């Protein structure tokens with residue numbers, strides 16, 4: 001974590017508030033995201049994760065607070081000017097276009113140069129392991145492959161920050177495991193800054209540099225997986241995260257190659 005803290009802060013969210021139908025959905029959320037960080041937003045259904053994501057990218061307005069990306073307040077900008085990309089749970093691919101066309105579509109709009117768009121799309125698809133699938137339609141791909149196309153489509157646009165809204169949840173159990181590992185590889189390869197929404201404790205612990213735990217529109221704790229596990233901030237975190245993971249945490253850490261706090265101090 002110290003390494004990340006020394007890096008640039010990419011995004012600063014301050015005192016973000018949102019009400020809907022008279023109900024407080026976000027109750028003054030403040031956090032930073034570091035350059036190159038994988039931050040998970042973890043919480044149960046209805047705690048406000050998706051609302052937060054939609055406000056960050058500009059699909060929803062905020063009532064109060066600020067969103068500062070690389071020193072600039074972006075709240076007034078439209079979604080396409082915010083330098084953020086989003087990957088949805090349901091892929092949202094164009095069914096009539098092949099894989100290459102799906103990824104090059106937005107690049108065409110950006111560069112107005114079909115050849116360049118296709119080249120960037122093909123390079124990104126190759127980097128993500130889909131070079132043999134370029135001319136298949138989405139319906140000819142597995143759920144995991146479709147989600148990789150959706151991720152490639154976002155990566156190809158090279159956004160400053162990628163938001164992922166439960167991108168793994170719709171896949172079947174075995175594909176979820178594969179996708180989890182692939183997502184980690186993709187983030188390492190592209191060194192992207194990612195904000196990942198999930199209700200799944202194991203996903204968050206496996207993937208994240210830090211985890212932000214939410215309940216009922218507020219942040220309960222934001223820290224590294226190890227810190228959260230070793231020092232839960234309150235009873236909620238203890239119950240929702242630590243008790244849930246139980247003995248699985250050490251094996252999750254082994255999978256990621258992360259060392260325990262004690263081992264790190266010993267070095």
Ligand SMILES: Nc1ncnc2c1ncn2[C@@H]1O[C@H](COP(=O)(O)OP(=O)(O)OP(=O)(O)O)[C@@H](O)[C@H]1O
Pocket residue numbers: 020021025043044045046047048049050051052199
């Ligand atoms: N358009 C809306 N109008 C009124 N209430 C809404 C609207 N959108 C969301 N809510 C409410 O806001 C709260 C937070 O919803 P949100 O979708 O952000 O939570 P979440 O943590 O992402 O949950 P889930 O994983 O189930 O989507 C919920 O109580 C939801 O019913």
